Every structure is written in structure tokens, then in C-alpha cells.
Amino acid sequence: MAFLLKSAHIVDPALGLDGVADVLIEGDRIAEVGPDLAAEGAEIIDLTGKYLVPGLVDMHVHLRDPGQEYKEDIESGTRAAAKGGFTGVCAMPNTDPVTDTGAIVQYVKTRAAEVGHCRVYPSGAMTRGLKGEALSEMGDMVARGAVAFTDDGHGIQDAGMVRTCMDYGKMFGKVFMSHCQDNSLVGEGQVNEGVVSTRLGMLGWPAEGEEVQIARDIQIARLTGARLHIQHITTARGLALVRAAKDEGLDVTCEATPHHLFLTEDAIDDTYPTVMKVNPPLRTAEDARALALGVADGTVDAIVTDHAPHAAWEKAREFAFAPFGMTGLETSLALMITHLVKPGVIGYGRLVELMSIAPRRILGVEEVRIEAGATADLTVFDPELAWTVGADGYESKSDNCGFDGESLTGRATDVFVGGMRTLAGGSVC
Ligand code: DOR
Ligand code: ZN
DSSP states (O other), X not given: OEEEEEEEEEEETTTTEEEEEEEEEETTEEEEXXXXXXXXXXXXXXXXXXXXXXXXXXEEEOOOTTTOTTTOOHHHHHHHHHHTTEEEEEEOSOOSSOSOSHHHHHHHHHHHHHHOSSEEEEEEOSBGGGOSSSBOOHHHHHHTTOOEEEOTTSOOOOHHHHHHHHHHHGGGTOEEEEOOOOHHHHTTOOEETTHHHHHHTOOEEOHHHHHHHHHHHHHHHHHHOOOEEEOSOOOHHHHHHHHHHHHTTOOEEEEEOHHHHHOOGXXXXXXXXXXXXXXXXXXXXXXXXXXXXXXXXXXXXXXXXXXXXXXXXXXXXXXXXXXXXOOOTTTHHHHHIIIIITTTSSOHHHHHIIIIIHHHHHHTOOOOOSSTTSBOOEEEEEEEXXXXXXXXXXXXXXXXXXXXXXXXXXXXXXXXXXXXXXXXXXXXX
């Protein structure tokens, strides 16, 4: 199958590309990039007015499969990813059973190959059962295709256990991704500890509960020489710790979510909206501002969604009993365009670094350049398309989206994964 993509605005900062050209896809590869291309027999797609960029990758997604398919499964989760413009996602291991052996990694890969609408890069647990007590089967998982290790959903409480994981697991060359949460400080915390927790009478989840483990894991990464990636960073002081680690030359990266950038604790009022219950919690406006600055200055390496689908009945419970998490795959790109690119905080080149180049580099998965010979994993979006979140439903099985009803600008229209069309004119194929 061949596609001739005409007149798209191509942005690829890795090649210094920022201008209009045509792209010819033949089979699973880009065959040619240049002006006024022609190709006999290729399907021609006019992309005038649209942007074409290296395929977006979301390196923090909960597909819930195996074991919690009532929330999401690999088919529906990757369908939501394609709708949002992604060509690949990194699946978190807090499945049931936990992804802590090669067999589960193999299941995720096999299932994704059968029913997936994008590539799925499985991550494996650092500790068995995410319990923080014993090593997972790291080598077995890497042999089956795990790209990273994480106990996401849980902070590992014992510093010595983190050291053991890194000392042993670093031989595989994969990144260690930390969900930073000190249980002795966080306890049953529900929302950011401060004004809102006090006003609403809910237990607080303090910034320090996150920052203590960010600091600790940076120290242990220095001690062991392992690669460290801080997941869903939320506080100004946490970001300062990462900035200092980078200045020191450590191999430390971090990610931020659109919900921690564009929502704050002030979204939680006396209607107790459980859709706003996320882990780590929505923080202060000052923290969100610091994150946006970090996105612009390069301290934040990657934008991720932490797409965390939950069934409606689970979120319909009292705040304290509702699970943490909101969906994100279908809104991430549009939120970034609307709130950071359009106002001029970042340009499209930086957007591509955050949502495509850095996630691939950190995960160590194939890099994609808009040039002949590269794998044809491509995202096309219309930067002017205005739409309302949720107005035409969601591809995800769950609808716990914290941005429901918001008017956004910019949306993915076409996606190619290995030369196969997964999104065509805004519809998942
Ligand atoms: O909000 C969250 N939900 N944060 C996490 O770390 C886990 C996730 C989930 O699995 O629902
Ligand atoms: Zn997490």
C-alpha cells in the first residue's frame, strides 16, 4: 500500500524541518520527502493546512488488560490512543495479574498485535506484585519485550529495595520509572494538603510526600548509575530537584500530565467531583505554573497522560472511596495545543520533542524521523479544528475525563503506524 501525503506542514526538530512538503509512504516506510512528489498508484491524501509530525508516543498509559477489562482493554485503550493521535503507548504494569513476569508481557504484546490500533510497549513491575518487597522477573520480562521498569501506582517504600532493583536491573539498560509517594506522609490522603483539603475536610496528600521520594530516587540513581525517570511530576520543588540532577549530569528525566498542567486543586469544590481525584493530586496554581515553565525550558522531558480509565460506578462513590485517575489519551494533544502552543508558551517543535522524540528516546524504542527510510509512524493534526471534549463521545470504555465539556482547538485527523492507516479523517480504522 502506498500513500502520497500532499502539502502538509512538516515539523521534525530532530532534522530541523519546519515547512510544507509532501511525504510518500511505501509499505511500512517513508519512501520520499520533498516538494511536488508524484507516485503512480499511491492513494493521495491532501493535508493542506495540517501538520505532519513523527508519531506521538504516550509513555504512561493504563490499558487495564489483563484483568480489569471492564474499565478498558487493549483494543479500546489503543483505539482511544489512535483517536488522540498516538502511534504508540507504554502500558503500565498494575494489571491483574500484575505484569511482573515474561508471560504477562508476552500476553500484552500478543494481544496488542491481534487487536491493537497502535504499538504497545509494555513496562514491567520493578517488584513482585507491586508490593515493594522482592524483585520482579526483570530479565524474563526484557526478553519478552518490556521496555521499562516501574511500580506505577505505588511508591516503593524501602530505599534499599529501590537500590536492589537498580543495581540488579541496570544491566538490562532499561529506564526505571518512579511513581513517587511516601506512604508515611501520604497515608489516606485524598487531595493536595493545603487550603482545599482543609476547606473540604478531606485528608491531605502533601507535596512533600512526592518530593521526598523524588530526592531519594535521584540519590539512588547517582549511587547505582541507573537511568531514572520521574513519573507525573506535580510540584515546583520536585521540579527543582530534577533540574538540579540534570545540572549535575545525572541521567534523570521527568514527565508531566495535562491534568497537572491545566487543572489545579481549585477544581475540587464542595460538589466533591471524583473525576478530579488523581494520584498524585491536583496541586496549586503556583505548582501548575512552575510545571508549564519546566515544559518550556526543557526540565520536563515528556508529556504523558497517565490515562487511568475507571468504570462510572467506581467514580460515582463518595470521594474517599472513588479510585484515583482520569482518562487522557483523547485530549492530551488538543490541550497542549490550546493551552501552551496557541498562547505562545511553546512552539510546535517543542511539542514534538515532548510528545514524540523524548518518549521514544527515554523508552529506547525506535526513533522516527520524517525522512526517506524511516518507519512510517506519523501523526497528522489540524491545528485550527475547534471541538468540544466529550461532545461526540469517547473511544475509551470509560468517560472519567476531567476536561469534559471544554472547548479545545487542534485535533488529530490522520495517523499511520508502520504505514498502516489507524486514523482517517478523524475516524479510527
Ligand atoms: O491517578 C492515578 N491512577 N495514578 C496512578 O498512579 C495510578 C492510576 C491508576 O492505575 O488508576
Ligand atoms: Zn503513577
